[in-house]
Amino acid sequence: MMIKHSKEGKDLSTTKTKWIVLPLVFFTIYAIIRYIVFKGVSTNHLPLYIVNKIFSISGIFLIAASYTIGKLKRLKNKDESGQHQLIKFVGLAGFSLSAMHVFISLMIITPGYFPKFFHEGMMNFKGELSMLLGVFSLFCFSFPAITTLPFMQEAVGVKKWKKRQQIGYLGLVTAFLHVLVMGFSGWLDMASWPGYLPPITMIGALIAFVPLVLKLLRKS
Helix, strand or coil, X not given: CHHHHHHHHHHHHHHHHHHHHHXXXXXXXXXXXXXXXXXXXXXXXXXXXXXXXXXXXXXXXXHHHHCCCCCCHHHCCCCHHHHHHHHHHHHHHHHHHHHHHHHHHHHHCCCCCCHHHEECCEECHHHHHHHHHHHHHHHHHHHHHHHCXXXXXXXXXXXXXXXXXXXXXXXXXXXXXXXXXXXXXXXXXXHHCHHHCCCHHHHHHHHXXXXXXXXXXXXX
């Protein structure tokens, strides 16, 4: 019995590692190819500008995945306890990456990095709205993140616990709007895509949209 539990724990740990490493590796390769290879962004901007994009897309991918695991048959796991642990882990990892994305963005949000968000040295409406939606999205994600703490379900009760988990869907909506405002103007101009690779904002919007659609389909 101990051997079985040890094996299950090891398998869960391996699964958790894969869920974190694979998206980070994929989006790192994607960002480097799109921005450094094809767009010509200097490698000097890899530590913050490029990494910020990697954190942003990986964060929203993991948060969206935490609301998708268990709803899709292919992702369902017979071990409900293990699946619940995986969902919490993936969601918290996504929240952590998204938080780092917000902090880095605050450091580099300048006319030099994001000229389309500024006019005469001041942030324009598009820039301010996009930043507001991004911060509000993280605020919404903080509720389900806090409620994943071991004692929270007992402290607030199951009903309130479940309601606070649902606030994450509002976070996904505002995350979708955040990237929509930020990058929609370039989504339809395929000729401007470096290497004809879709913008990360567009990919992020599609990723955030998936669990929202699944939620609506489940209700209908």
